Amino acid sequence: MKKYFPLVLRIIVAIILIQTLRFKFTAHPDSIYIFKTVGLEPYGRIGIGILELIAGILILIPKTVWIGATLTLGIIGGAIMMHLTKLGIEINNDGGVLFATALLTFTLAAIVLYFYKKDIPFIGK
Numbered sequence: 766m767k768k769y770f771p772l773v774l775r776i777i778v779a780i781i782l783i784q785t786l787r788f789k790f791t792a793h794p795d796s797i798y799i800f801k802t803v804g805l806e807p808y809g810r811i812g813i814g815i816l817e818l819i820a821g822i823l824i825l826i827p828k829t830v831w832i833g834a835t836l837t838l839g840i841i842g843g844a845i846m847m848h849l850t851k852l853g854i855e856i857n858n859d860g861g862v863l864f865a866t867a868l869l870t871f872t873l874a875a876i877v878l879y880f881y882k883k884d885i886p887f888i889g890k
Contacts, residue, residue, distance in 0.1 A: 771880040774873050775824050778837060781870045782821035789814035795857055803847050816840055824877065831885045834878035841871040 788796040789810050800806035805813070817840055824833030844867045848854060854861045882888060 771877060774877050774880075775830060775833075778834070778870055778873050778877060779821040779825050781866060782817045782824075782837065786814050786818055789817075795859075799847075799852060799856060799863075803851050813840060824874075828884075830881045831878060834874045834881065837874035838871060838878065841867050841874065845871060 787793075792807070792810075796810055797806055800810040803809070816836065820833050820836040820840060822833070823829040824837060826833070845864075848864045848867065854864045856863055
């Protein structure tokens with residue numbers, strides 16, 4: 766169990782990151798609304814989508830888990846800050862699902878990074 770727990774967390778974070786890409790890359794109206802509200806439409810939407818794709822892949826590769834988790838913390842930390850400062854918790858009557866998902870993803874990525882802290886070249890070993 767202890768051996769597989771970090772892998773399960775990595776897979777969950779990757780799934781969350783990658784499944785949201787369809788909204789960003791297909792210009793879903795909710796995604797456009799969010800990025801317009803924070804002043805990043807369209808380049809921020811596409812750029813952040815690309816970064817999320819990279820983070821989702823890196824967190825699955827054993828040698829780059831720490832990079833993927835760190836990138837995820839940065840991206841999702843920014844999303845959380847946008848929710849708290851410009852967007853609000855609830856977006857288009859979603860009941861706060863996007864915000865809760867961001868909090869969950871951030872927390873899981875932080876746990877993953879803790880599990881793989883020994884792999885960080887300038888901190889680990």
